[in-house]
Amino acid sequence: xxxxxxxxxxxxxxxxxxxxxxxxxxxxxxxxxxxxxxxxxxxxxxxxxxxxxxxxxxxxxxxxxxxxxxxxxxxxxxxxxxxxxxxxxxxxxxxxxxxxxxxxxxxxxxxxxxxxxxxxxxxxxxxxxxxxxxxxxxxxxxxxxxxxxxxxxxxxxxxxxxxxxxxxxxxxxxxxxxxxxxxxxxxxxxxxxxxxxxxxxxxxxxxxxxxxxxxxxxxxxxxxxxx
Numbered sequence: 001x002x003x004x005x006x007x008x009x010x011x012x013x014x015x016x017x018x019x020x021x022x023x024x025x026x027x028x029x030x031x032x033x034x035x036x037x038x039x040x041x042x043x044x045x046x047x048x049x050x051x052x053x054x055x056x057x058x059x060x061x062x063x064x065x066x067x068x069x070x071x072x073x074x075x076x077x078x079x080x081x082x083x084x085x086x087x088x089x090x091x092x093x094x095x096x097x098x099x100x101x102x103x104x105x106x107x108x109x110x111x112x113x114x115x116x117x118x119x120x121x122x123x124x125x126x127x128x129x130x131x132x133x134x135x136x137x138x139x140x141x142x143x144x145x146x147x148x149x150x151x152x153x154x155x156x157x158x159x160x161x162x163x164x165x166x167x168x169x170x171x172x173x174x175x176x177x178x179x180x181x182x183x184x185x186x187x188x189x190x191x192x193x194x195x196x197x198x199x200x201x202x203x204x205x206x207x208x209x210x211x212x213x214x215x216x217x218x219x220x221x222x223x224x225x226x227x
Contacts, residue, residue: 004079004224005163006072006097007181009086009171011195012213015066016091018059038146046138047129053141057107058125060089067214068169069095071221078225079165084156084181086171088143101159103152109142153181160184167220168206169194170213192220 010018035041036052073096075081083092083100088107092100112118112133119142120133131139144150160166160181166189168182185191191206194216198208209216 001078001080002164003162004075004081004165004167005159006075006081006083006167006169007085007171008072008083008092008169011170011172012066012068012085013087013089013091013170015068015213016063018063018089033146037143039148042140042145046140049141050127050129053107053143054126057122057127060091060107061125063091065091065095068217069097071214071217072167072169073097074221075224082159082162084159101152101156103144103150103156105141105143107141107143110139111142113137113140156181157184161186163189165189165224166191167194167217168192169217171195172197194220 031048031052035045036049042049069091072081072083072092076096076098081097081099083097084103085092085100086103088102088105090106090108108122110120110122110127110131112135114135114137115133118133118135120139127139127141129138133139161184163185166182166185168191171179172195182191192209193206194209194211194213196210196212198210209219211219
């Protein structure tokens, strides 16, 4: 069975109604990224950071997977599928994808501020100051903030050479180190980029599908899966 890696970014979840950072003037819900998504922000104003992620989490709980997520999951019927996502939502999982690697963390989880290995599911949408891990330290959002290392990047780099087909959807490939992962594929890997704004000058060796995520995934699914 051929291995398909679906590499996704914010654009795939935007169709479900989740705002993207790059499409909102460099702001998330009117906050500068350095005020809500960095270790320095956490130390300076943990309540602001907590409130910010609670608002995003509440929004994510209320939305549903869209057709792009569903087509990614349907590929499992014909291929060995691995999803690698830059997104912190759980829409791939809710759509039915079984193998999902999150590069930038998971908003529906929290982790200890003294022991990163202690990770917990958040019940509902709210995480509060005073919520502590079993070692007595404050819980923080289980998110990779700007300026922090990306623990799963090594796992993703090891997975890329296993792909017979790579589908890139919802990402501009501008955020590193994640953007560099496509360079780890084997030469014979077939690569597809679904992006209505794709730059043909920077996509040598990649088949472009210049359509939105759901429409592009539908088209590619119908191409890859025999009738």
